[in-house]
Amino acid sequence: xxxxxxxxxxxxxxxxxxxxxxxxxxxxxxxxxxxxxxxxxxxxxxxxxxxxxxxxxxxxxxxxxxxxxxxxxxxxxxxxxxxxxxxxxxxxxxxxxxxxxxxxxxxxxxxxxxxxxxxxxxxxxxxxxxxxxxxxxxxxxxxxxxxxxxxxxxxxxxxxxxxxxxxxxxxxxxxxxxxxxxxxxxxxxxxxxxxxxxxxxxxxxxxxxxxxxxxxxxxxxxxxxxxxxxxxxxxxxxxxxxxxxxxxxxxxxxxxxxxxxxxxxxxxxxxxxxxxxxxxxxxxxxxxxxxxxxxxxxxxxxxxxxxxxxxxxxxxxxxxxxxxxxxxxxxxxxxxxxxxxxxxxxxxxxxxxxxxxxxxxxxxxxxxxxxxxxxxxxxxxxxxxxxxxxxxxxxxxxxxxxxxxxxxxxxxxxxxxxxxxxxxxxxxxxxxxxxxxxxxxxxxxxxxxxxxxxxxxxxxxxxxxxxxxxxxxxxxxxxxxxxxxxxxxxxxxxxx
RNA sequence: GGUCCGAUGGCCGAGUGGCUAGGCUCUGCUCUGCAAAAGCAGCUACAGCGGUUCGAAUCCGCUUCGGACCUCCA
Numbered sequence: 001x002x003x004x005x006x007x008x009x010x011x012x013x014x015x016x017x018x019x020x021x022x023x024x025x026x027x028x029x030x031x032x033x034x035x036x037x038x039x040x041x042x043x044x045x046x047x048x049x050x051x052x053x054x055x056x057x058x059x060x061x062x063x064x065x066x067x068x069x070x071x072x073x074x075x076x077x078x079x080x081x082x083x084x085x086x087x088x089x090x091x092x093x094x095x096x097x098x099x100x101x102x103x104x105x106x107x108x109x110x111x112x113x114x115x116x117x118x119x120x121x122x123x124x125x126x127x128x129x130x131x132x133x134x135x136x137x138x139x140x141x142x143x144x145x146x147x148x149x150x151x152x153x154x155x156x157x158x159x160x161x162x163x164x165x166x167x168x169x170x171x172x173x174x175x176x177x178x179x180x181x182x183x184x185x186x187x188x189x190x191x192x193x194x195x196x197x198x199x200x201x202x203x204x205x206x207x208x209x210x211x212x213x214x215x216x217x218x219x220x221x222x223x224x225x226x227x228x229x230x231x232x233x234x235x236x237x238x239x240x241x242x243x244x245x246x247x248x249x250x251x252x253x254x255x256x257x258x259x260x261x262x263x264x265x266x267x268x269x270x271x272x273x274x275x276x277x278x279x280x281x282x283x284x285x286x287x288x289x290x291x292x293x294x295x296x297x298x299x300x301x302x303x304x305x306x307x308x309x310x311x312x313x314x315x316x317x318x319x320x321x322x323x324x325x326x327x328x329x330x331x332x333x334x335x336x337x338x339x340x341x342x343x344x345x346x347x348x349x350x351x352x353x354x355x356x357x358x359x360x361x362x363x364x365x366x367x368x369x370x371x372x373x374x375x376x377x378x379x380x381x382x383x384x385x386x387x388x389x390x391x392x393x394x395x396x397x398x399x400x401x402x403x404x405x406x407x408x409x410x411x412x413x414x415x416x417x418x419x420x421x422x423x424x425x426x427x428x429x430x431x432x433x434x435x436x437x438x439x440x441x442x443x444x445x446x447x448x449x450x451x452x453x454x455x456x457x458x459x460x461x462x463x464x465x466x467x468x469x470x471x472x473x474x475x476x477x478x479x480x481x482x483x484x485x486x487x488x489x490x491x492x493x494x495x496x
Numbered sequence: 497g498g499u500c501c502g503a504u505g506g507c508c509g510a511g512u513g514g515c516u517a518g519g520c521u522c523u524g525c526u527c528u529g530c531a532a533a534a535g536c537a538g539c540u541a542c543a544g545c546g547g548u549u550c551g552a553a554u555c556c557g558c559u560u561c562g563g564a565c566c567u568c569c570a
Contacts (some may be wrong), residue, residue: 045570243570245522333508336520388518
């Protein structure tokens with residue numbers, strides 16, 4: 001197994017990854033609250049964990065990847081009296097809350113597919129785990145960390161912090177939190193402003209409500225993640241991920257709930273937090289009005305976009321930055337990524353067509369190259385360094401194609417394996433016909449034959465120095481996106 | 497106000513106490529009927545000020561600027 005180092009947000013250090021039960025790995029990532037369309041910032045987080053998931057599998061782990069759908073409990077606004085986000089949309093549009101949930105879950109799945117983000121092993125929903133959430137609340141009450149007020153149950157942070165540390169993940173001190181908590185209206189039920197709801201009493205006006213030992217109500221936010229991660233991954237599991245902005249209070253509360261229910265002081269080994277996607281240096285967020293939907297990005301239909309970009313370009317662009325750094329979104333950066341991706345894909349195409357000799361080139365060390373690729377990913381999933389390495393390899397490939405250097409067939413085969421492994425399987429970049437159906441491929445092959453005929457015809461014309469007609473053919477092909485490249489050995493062509 | 501993070505060349509974006517990141521752009525050359533690619537070469541930076549060190553963009557301190565979180569947010 002590769003020696004993998006992960007930056008653990010909990011310790012704020014890079015640590016050697018050691019699975020609790022190798023080769024099995026349990027990984028939980030906070031999924032979306034499905035009350036609106038996902039934007040690119042959301043996509044970035046799921047993409048980051050997609051690559052983490054892919055790499056863990058790639059180096060031989062059997063990952064159970066759980067990514068939830070939050071479909072109840074998330075409240076609007078900054079008080080505990082806020083309406084449920086999904087319930088609110090349902091009320092406004094006069095539809096069932098589950099219709100809202102279904103609509104945006106579908107959207108979420110569509111977007112994930114477009115960006116080639118793999119589905120998780122389990123995608124549990126909060127509403128599907130009401131029973132588990134109720135029993136978890138019971139345990140927390142039994143353990144003395146929650147109290148009942150007017151049909152609602154709250155977690156007592158003060159009480160909990162007497163027995164266990166609270167605020168370790170986000171680096172908060174409980175007393176500072178107390179002093180800095182803003183005075184908010186409508187929190188009269190809580191004994192302490194830091195406390196958070198496990199179960200909320202619901203009157204008749206609420207659309208989403210379930211019976212519980214404490215009356216009719218609905219579960220609090222935070223709780224579903226604790227309950228579902230424990231249910232599917234155990235009281236202690238390997239990796240928990242999510243966006244940076246969930247660190248506090250969401251993840252902090254999750255830890256408190258896990259411990260509060262199970263009294264296991266160390267429920268999660270490695271915390272991984274993805275950083276934000278920014279626009280002009282500011283976090284992409286709906287409230288800022290700077291959020292792009294994936295559709296706007298692909299069509300280019302947005303005031304900040306000069307034109308559209310393909311999903312693979314966007315995927316590649318995001319992977320050119322490290323997941324733990326902020327990444328700034330701009331037309332220039334996207335265009336650079338597009339060209340870079342094209343170069344990479346072209347290089348792989350060239351590699352596929354390459355044929356080599358018997359004698360290996362001593363100056364090209366394929367194993368060292370492979371090591372470099374692994375090392376990049378082993379260093380906290382450093383995709384930008386991996387990509388830089390892959391570009392270095394492209395130079396070797398192109399130099400071989402230009403007959404500047406020579407490689408043996410064996411070296412070429414090894415190189416191709418590395419590119420397929422890292423580009424397709426680890427980075428999740430689709431570069432050619434690899435994912436097309438057989439019919440599509442055979443159609444493409446027909447077109448290929450047609451193009452070859454034209455290119456051959458043009459070569460004949462060129463031999464007769466009939467430049468006018470030769471150029472005519474080149475122009476026609478270029479209208480269909482086919483570029484001809486002439487060299488001493490003859491003409492080759494490529495499709496963009 | 498509190499907590500934390502960041503500041504890298506024309507742009508994006510890695511990185512490490514001493515050894516070329518990489519991509520894009522730009523310039524020159526090679527190749528070439530022209531073109532397009534590709535190759536080669538050039539432009540070569542680490543916010544500012546101090547300190548530690550044989551040596552710091554990399555460690556420490558201060559300053560300036562920016563961001564995130566502290567309320568829902570991936």
